[in-house]
Amino acid sequence: MPLPTRSRRPRPRRRARSLAGQLFAMQVVIVAMVVAGIAVLVYVNAAERAEDAAEDRVTAAARAVADAPSVAAAIRGEDPTAALQPYAEQVRRDTGVSFITIMSPDGIRWTHPDTRQIGLPFLGHIEGAQRGGTFTETYTGTLGASVRVVTPVRDDGRIVGLVSVGITLEAITDQVRDQLAALIGIAAAALAVGGLGTYLANARLRRHTHGMAADELSRMYDYHQATLHAVREGLILLDADRRVALCNDAARELLGLPGDVVGSYVADLGLPASLTGALLAAEPRVDEVHLTAERVVVVNTSPVRGGERRGTVVTLRDHTDLQSLTGELDSVRGFAEALRSQAHEASNRLHAVVSLVELGRTQEAVEFATAELQLAQALTDRVVAAVAEPVLAALLLGKAAEANERGVELTVTEDSRIDDGVLPASLTSRDLVTLLGNLVDNALDAAIEGAAQTTARPHVEVTARTDDGELLLRVTDSGRGVDPAVVREVFLRGWTTKSHGHGLGLALVEQTARRAGGTVDLDRAVGGGASFTVRLPLRGEVRT
Numbered sequence: 001m002p003l004p005t006r007s008r009r010p011r012p013r014r015r016a017r018s019l020a021g022q023l024f025a026m027q028v029v030i031v032a033m034v035v036a037g038i039a040v041l042v043y044v045n046a047a048e049r050a051e052d053a054a055e056d057r058v059t060a061a062a063r064a065v066a067d068a069p070s071v072a073a074a075i076r077g078e079d080p081t082a083a084l085q086p087y088a089e090q091v092r093r094d095t096g097v098s099f100i101t102i103m104s105p106d107g108i109r110w111t112h113p114d115t116r117q118i119g120l121p122f123l124g125h126i127e128g129a130q131r132g133g134t135f136t137e138t139y140t141g142t143l144g145a146s147v148r149v150v151t152p153v154r155d156d157g158r159i160v161g162l163v164s165v166g167i168t169l170e171a172i173t174d175q176v177r178d179q180l181a182a183l184i185g186i187a188a189a190a191l192a193v194g195g196l197g198t199y200l201a202n203a204r205l206r207r208h209t210h211g212m213a214a215d216e217l218s219r220m221y222d223y224h225q226a227t228l229h230a231v232r233e234g235l236i237l238l239d240a241d242r243r244v245a246l247c248n249d250a251a252r253e254l255l256g257l258p259g260d261v262v263g264s265y266v267a268d269l270g271l272p273a274s275l276t277g278a279l280l281a282a283e284p285r286v287d288e289v290h291l292t293a294e295r296v297v298v299v300n301t302s303p304v305r306g307g308e309r310r311g312t313v314v315t316l317r318d319h320t321d322l323q324s325l326t327g328e329l330d331s332v333r334g335f336a337e338a339l340r341s342q343a344h345e346a347s348n349r350l351h352a353v354v355s356l357v358e359l360g361r362t363q364e365a366v367e368f369a370t371a372e373l374q375l376a377q378a379l380t381d382r383v384v385a386a387v388a389e390p391v392l393a394a395l396l397l398g399k400a401a402e403a404n405e406r407g408v409e410l411t412v413t414e415d416s417r418i419d420d421g422v423l424p425a426s427l428t429s430r431d432l433v434t435l436l437g438n439l440v441d442n443a444l445d446a447a448i449e450g451a452a453q454t455t456a457r458p459h460v461e462v463t464a465r466t467d468d469g470e471l472l473l474r475v476t477d478s479g480r481g482v483d484p485a486v487v488r489e490v491f492l493r494g495w496t497t498k499s500h501g502h503g504l505g506l507a508l509v510e511q512t513a514r515r516a517g518g519t520v521d522l523d524r525a526v527g528g529g530a531s532f533t534v535r536l537p538l539r540g541e542v543r544t
Helices: 019-067 069-076 080-095 169-209 214-230 249-255 273-280 320-358 362-386 390-405 429-451 484-489 505-515
Strands: 099-103 135-141 144-155 158-168 234-239 244-247 285-291 296-305 309-318 409-412 459-467 470-477 519-524 530-537
Touching: 019 080, 019 099, 019 135, 019 144, 019 158, 019 169, 069 080, 069 144, 069 158, 080 099, 144 169, 158 169, 234 249, 249 309, 273 285, 273 296, 285 505, 320 362, 362 390, 390 409, 390 429, 390 459, 429 459, 429 470, 429 505, 429 530, 505 519, 505 530
Parallel strands: 409 459
Antiparallel strands: 099 158, 135 144, 144 158, 234 244, 234 309, 285 296, 296 309, 459 470, 470 530, 519 530
């Protein structure tokens, strides 16, 4: 029976060295190579300079000895060695050269550091000096290889002797070796300082990269890019100077930005003033509603801090559809309230009719019921006859009931007429509710506020008709009107005359009209109130 085999667990993948660690190792190697290369070059240069300096020194010493009058006088004496040997040794010690040899024109030594060599022929070339020239050579003599110079000694123009001064290569090497020790010390110090600087720089890099390896950073960048393009919310990253560091596709679509805005200042993006202020604010913003040219967006901002302000993270959500649905819900709620009110009024009238019947006043009961029915039916007939568009008709009937409950008289002008099917498919029912519903709501509020200063009954007048290929919606109220100084601000988000609310209705009206290619105008009504006029082009496919 075969023995069961043990399954081998796969070895865990060895984690790659962090990017900072790789850079540190590479930079240390580079610094070491640079320092070593510089040290070699400096050493070679120092050796060449030492040899050149030795040549200059022996040449100067040789010419100084040859030109000395005492040397020529001693050569003329009976025993040149006795006078010249002490002098040559003194000069040799003072100048630091290896030897000074004074010889006859034939090359027989009169002086030498080694007295045993006196009287023997000079080892080296002297032909150039015998002809009156000075030359330098490297030659191996009794003291070893040396850099030497030979120059003639003249007396009244005649060559009476020769002088050779030299420095051994061993002495030159010792000098370079001393310089090399200092050079090695300097190179080691430079390597240590460079290594320390590299370590500190890479320690900071390690903190910024969180110790991740290069492949991990690359993978994170790929995930980062994929996430930015996948999320449905708009995302904008701003740096400390309020410039766009990153903007995903959803943010560009929501704000209507061009393709490449990275590096642009927020103030240069052409956004509405309120939205620009929210993006530039130092404090965080939570679920603020702002309007762009065509959309309602919810803005959240959060500062990025790491010891200092580094930037801001901005998220954007499209609130356009939700705002429109909220408007429709408000309209439906208004309809429900109107139906409740009408049901309550109908119940009261029914009780009155029943009571009249019970009292035996049948004729009065019939007359009362007929009058109430005619009054209720008159507005319905007027609206339905003038506005065949079902959404507008239903909206006007609901607003009329709401106005009646609030004590406001709502009327539809005689010239109002919209046939069913004339509105284009591009003008949705939601847009109609947004436009007319917000205008009527604002007019009702304005009329009620204006009625506090007069005894006249507040009223609102609505005009809805097609005019030369345009849909015209005009709502006029009996309120106090709008100050001409603030006409330009009426359609901005936040403008309101009420003590509560967000001032979003008229801004939505202006945005919806602009999105449909139309305009909104504000004038002063004949009675002193405000008159809002919306004009929308009737183009495109007609709704059926």
